[in-house]
Amino acid sequence: MSAELVTLLANFQPDAQELQQRCNYDKEAREFVKHVSGLSQAQALKGADSPQDPLHLLDPTANAIAYAYTLRHRIEATNKRSPEQLQPELPLWNKLVLFLESFDPVQMRYAGGEWKKLVEHVEQIARNVGASALAIAPIRSAMFRLDPTTGTFTSTHLNFIRLCMETRSYKAALPVLDNYIHSLPTTIAKETLEDLEYSVVASDSVTSGEYINLKSGHTNKISLTDLQEYYVLGAMAYLGEGRFKDALHFLEHVLVTPANNALNGLMLEAYKKWVLINCLADQSYKMPPRTMSSTAVKNCKNAAKAYEALADAFQQLNNLPKLKAQVNAGMEIWEEDGNAGLVEQLVQHQNRAYLTRLSRTFSAIPVSNIANNVGSSVEQVATFVDSLIQQGLLNARLDDSAAGAVLRFYLDPTQGPLAQTEKQQQQALFEQTQRTKALAEQVKDADYRLSITREYVEWVKRQKKKNSAGGGGGDPMDVTFDDGDMDEDIMSDMR
Amino acid sequence: MANDAADTPFFQKRKAEGIIVVKDPPKFDLESYISNYAGFTRADRLRHIGSHSTYLAVDAYRTAIAEAKRGKNVKLYLDLVEEFAQIAPEDPAALLDTTWAAERTKKVEAEKDKLEHELKSYKNNMIKESIRMGNEDMGHFYYATGDYSQAHKAYMRMREHCTSPKHLADMTLRLLLVSIAQKSWLTVQSHVAKVDSTQVKGDEKTKLEPIISACAGLAHMGNQNYREAATSFISTSAAFLTAEPAAGITWQREVLTGNDIAVYGGLCALASMDRSQLKERVLDNSDFRTFLELEPHIRRAINLFCASKYSACLEVLENYRNDYLLDVYLSKVLVDIYGKIRRKSIVQYFIPFSCVTLDEMATKFQLTGEYPSIEDELETMINNGTLDARIDLVDRLLISPPTNPRYTVHADALAMAESYDHTLRLRLTRLNMLAAGMEAKGDKSSAKEQGFKDGTFGDGISAGLRGIGSKMGF
Numbered sequence A: 001m002s003a004e005l006v007t008l009l010a011n012f013q014p015d016a017q018e019l020q021q022r023c024n025y026d027k028e029a030r031e032f033v034k035h036v037s038g039l040s041q042a043q044a045l046k047g048a049d050s051p052q053d054p055l056h057l058l059d060p061t062a063n064a065i066a067y068a069y070t071l072r073h074r075i076e077a078t079n080k081r082s083p084e085q086l087q088p089e090l091p092l093w094n095k096l097v098l099f100l101e102s103f104d105p106v107q108m109r110y111a112g113g114e115w116k117k118l119v120e121h122v123e124q125i126a127r128n129v130g131a132s133a134l135a136i137a138p139i140r141s142a143m144f145r146l147d148p149t150t151g152t153f154t155s156t157h158l159n160f161i162r163l164c165m166e167t168r169s170y171k172a173a174l175p176v177l178d179n180y181i182h183s184l185p186t187t188i189a190k191e192t193l194e195d196l197e198y199s200v201v202a203s204d205s206v207t208s209g210e211y212i213n214l215k216s217g218h219t220n221k222i223s224l225t226d227l228q229e230y231y232v233l234g235a236m237a238y239l240g241e242g243r244f245k246d247a248l249h250f251l252e253h254v255l256v257t258p259a260n261n262a263l264n265g266l267m268l269e270a271y272k273k274w275v276l277i278n279c280l281a282d283q284s285y286k287m288p289p290r291t292m293s294s295t296a297v298k299n300c301k302n303a304a305k306a307y308e309a310l311a312d313a314f315q316q317l318n319n320l321p322k323l324k325a326q327v328n329a330g331m332e333i334w335e336e337d338g339n340a341g342l343v344e345q346l347v348q349h350q351n352r353a354y355l356t357r358l359s360r361t362f363s364a365i366p367v368s369n370i371a372n373n374v375g376s377s378v379e380q381v382a383t384f385v386d387s388l389i390q391q392g393l394l395n396a397r398l399d400d401s402a403a404g405a406v407l408r409f410y411l412d413p414t415q416g417p418l419a420q421t422e423k424q425q426q427q428a429l430f431e432q433t434q435r436t437k438a439l440a441e442q443v444k445d446a447d448y449r450l451s452i453t454r455e456y457v458e459w460v461k462r463q464k465k466k467n468s469a470g471g472g473g474g475d476p477m478d479v480t481f482d483d484g485d486m487d488e489d490i491m492s493d494m495r
Numbered sequence B: 001m002a003n004d005a006a007d008t009p010f011f012q013k014r015k016a017e018g019i020i021v022v023k024d025p026p027k028f029d030l031e032s033y034i035s036n037y038a039g040f041t042r043a044d045r046l047r048h049i050g051s052h053s054t055y056l057a058v059d060a061y062r063t064a065i066a067e068a069k070r071g072k073n074v075k076l077y078l079d080l081v082e083e084f085a086q087i088a089p090e091d092p093a094a095l096l097d098t099t100w101a102a103e104r105t106k107k108v109e110a111e112k113d114k115l116e117h118e119l120k121s122y123k124n125n126m127i128k129e130s131i132r133m134g135n136e137d138m139g140h141f142y143y144a145t146g147d148y149s150q151a152h153k154a155y156m157r158m159r160e161h162c163t164s165p166k167h168l169a170d171m172t173l174r175l176l177l178v179s180i181a182q183k184s185w186l187t188v189q190s191h192v193a194k195v196d197s198t199q200v201k202g203d204e205k206t207k208l209e210p211i212i213s214a215c216a217g218l219a220h221m222g223n224q225n226y227r228e229a230a231t232s233f234i235s236t237s238a239a240f241l242t243a244e245p246a247a248g249i250t251w252q253r254e255v256l257t258g259n260d261i262a263v264y265g266g267l268c269a270l271a272s273m274d275r276s277q278l279k280e281r282v283l284d285n286s287d288f289r290t291f292l293e294l295e296p297h298i299r300r301a302i303n304l305f306c307a308s309k310y311s312a313c314l315e316v317l318e319n320y321r322n323d324y325l326l327d328v329y330l331s332k333v334l335v336d337i338y339g340k341i342r343r344k345s346i347v348q349y350f351i352p353f354s355c356v357t358l359d360e361m362a363t364k365f366q367l368t369g370e371y372p373s374i375e376d377e378l379e380t381m382i383n384n385g386t387l388d389a390r391i392d393l394v395d396r397l398l399i400s401p402p403t404n405p406r407y408t409v410h411a412d413a414l415a416m417a418e419s420y421d422h423t424l425r426l427r428l429t430r431l432n433m434l435a436a437g438m439e440a441k442g443d444k445s446s447a448k449e450q451g452f453k454d455g456t457f458g459d460g461i462s463a464g465l466r467g468i469g470s471k472m473g474f
Helices: A002-009 A022-037 A064-081 A091-102 A112-128 A132-146 A155-166 A170-178 A224-240 A244-255 A265-282 A294-303 A305-315 A320-329 A331-337 A340-361 A367-374 A378-390 A422-451 A454-468 A484-494 B009-016 B030-034 B040-052 B057-070 B074-087 B098-125 B128-145 B148-157 B165-182 B185-196 B202-222 B226-234 B238-242 B258-272 B275-283 B286-294 B296-306 B310-319 B321-325 B334-350 B358-364 B374-383 B405-435 B447-454 B456-472
Strands: A362-366 A396-401 A404-409 B355-357 B390-392 B397-399
Touching: A022 A064, A064 A091, A064 A112, A091 A112, A091 A132, A112 A132, A112 A155, A132 A155, A132 A170, A155 A170, A155 A224, A170 A224, A170 A244, A224 A244, A224 A265, A244 A265, A244 B405, A265 A294, A265 A305, A265 A340, A294 A305, A305 A320, A305 A340, A320 A331, A320 A340, A331 A340, A340 A362, A340 A367, A340 A378, A340 A404, A340 B374, A362 A367, A367 A378, A367 A404, A378 A396, A378 A404, A422 B405, B009 B074, B030 B040, B030 B057, B040 B057, B040 B074, B040 B165, B057 B074, B074 B098, B098 B128, B128 B148, B128 B165, B148 B165, B165 B185, B165 B202, B185 B202, B202 B226, B202 B238, B202 B258, B226 B258, B226 B275, B226 B286, B238 B258, B238 B286, B258 B275, B258 B286, B258 B296, B258 B310, B258 B334, B275 B286, B275 B296, B286 B296, B296 B310, B310 B321, B310 B334, B321 B334, B334 B374, B355 B358, B358 B374, B358 B397, B374 B390
Parallel strands: A362 B390
Antiparallel strands: A362 A404, A396 A404, B355 B397, B390 B397
């Protein structure tokens, strides 16, 4: 019997000759998934712990779908019967981790539900023994194997970042955070998903936004707060790593939430943090991103006046005590909002901002002068300056002269410890070009996804009607938002 | 007597209010200075000098009070006497002539009644020309009594009864004069524009042009647009000096003299133009040369600036600082103008050098008292971006920073690309959110469902989409 099971499970061979055609592969894979998921738990558990154990015989890479099903049933059954078997470093855990690190990504596009459940099991098992940090690496590799760009938002993203924040493993979260979210899982019409050769799920060219959708099972339904929470937590992780600019950018993603004369709590929270981090990141006050709606900006500003005042005090580098006074005055507010730590950073950071501004005015200045202005001892300032230079935050050096230590700034950007050679610059430019190109592709995709939504098509229809009715108003170029070809595509998709 | 004036309660109070008080004697002679002017500006200027210069206060107020007594403006007289009483209580002119005031008030009232009565009868007769003249008389009357806002209204009422372009031009000129007297420069500007666009042709028009440009310059200067002011002043034709009265106003006596144009124009040009422009548009300008000849030291200052002798130029200007502070129009903007010229001189001076010692800077540019030391002044200039330089406090040098355009271009390109990239990502996020129907909502959670039903939501998406799509360039 168990041998039959193995044969059945091994039925789907992705390398088989006839499956080289992506379209056939797609059909076969779908059928296989339907078939396997029809198996009852008792059937799937046959042969466990015997030489005929499917988990021994199947290869986690080549037979990923079958392996995932068997593994999931096995874990669920074990959980019921003898939960003590489910612990890190025990065979079943090892199999699970091995699978998550080596499964065949294309097959798992079809078995989204299994993928999600296995990832959840990893987390659950690790949590049960109180070592949640152990789950981070397997989850991350599972995410990367499924979608190398990790750019389609799933409920796993949120769970993952929550886990990282709980265990304070900020660094572990960075690889995922660094990949921006380019798609949100949506409901894609069945017609566009199947039977079209150029867009089958298994094809090499599709982006993750197409095979990870609300029906594929990889993710739960995503709500706005989920997404916003992910960005806020991500920003916090960046803060933990001291990457202020990235944190700032992450918060901006929350701020641009479409809002119709309303704010939600996360937006307001993000705005407060944004004001503070703005000061930490580049020392000059920036405007909120233009994509943010103007009423939202106004509402945020009204609700976060205390923070605006703080940022204002931070800017006044020739009035250093003012910031401290502001900080003390609003202590309750900062603590209530949980931003006291950030505010404290702000105070420390102001001295750094002050020094950076000096570099724009002076080429050399005795440390004693700075000490006078800041109001601390020469030694303290010298140590502070030295630490900044060591951390690569100031392009300068400390000289000793007869009159005491002197801070000399490098005027030419190509000199000093922070100098970039032209080659480095070129490299950076090149990398940026690549990123922008990739981004442009994502934008096109998002564009396409929008163009097949019901609302858009209805709008186009209405516009057409309006035009043919001879209302005459408006520029004819204004009718379609892109170009004529786009319309053709939409209609053929809808048929 | 003159020295005591500084200690009088009047000047003490003004000092406390932060108003400039000039103690040193100016270079001009009050009597000959004021004899150049006529009309309202005479009393106005005298009062300004009296209330700003401790040295000339007594003389100026005496003349001003005598002047006021000749006119119909009782309020002006009362104000002047009150102010003067705080400076020199024993002076005979400081005693309030109540009989005169009462008598004059009565007379003015009677005249007003008579004019109003006349106007009424003109209106009953429905003769346009008479109504116009009646309103004009009312305007003249209010103007003479110093009630400028009523005068403005009266002149404005003339508009619908004007029958020829000439009438219209005269009316606008009158309005212009009244708004100059009110010192509301924005109104002056709009009236200047109106005068400029009147339908007057030929000779009449050429007569108006110098007046227009002089008044435009004055208005721009009052609004601190020095560049426009300079352009207007230097394009004023020399005909201004000899122009016949327009609309019954001798502009070169009642508003600005040629000397004023030279000083205002010269200073505004110095504050706003670079060396080649100064040479080309100011010194080589045959029209403006006529004016400059009236004020040779302004001409000398511009010459010195063009010859890169900045310290000498500033010295000339400094010598005349007190005079200009006593000018009724210049005193408010003078500090600003001088500061601009000084900052420009420092920047220009520093351009050819890669490195100058701070002591050299300090001797070249004497401190004006605004900053405690030259370092502080330079520091402020660098911080607000006026001067591109770095200070070396150890060797006491002002250093011009080395430039590396290639590096800067690369760095800029990188920064720009990054910010573009980020903006694009933000838009992508927003677009995705819109597509997924995500929207931050207030407490009314039903709002979205309704939106779906009546289809406005789809509209929202598409509209948002179109915007995003076109901005992204796809």
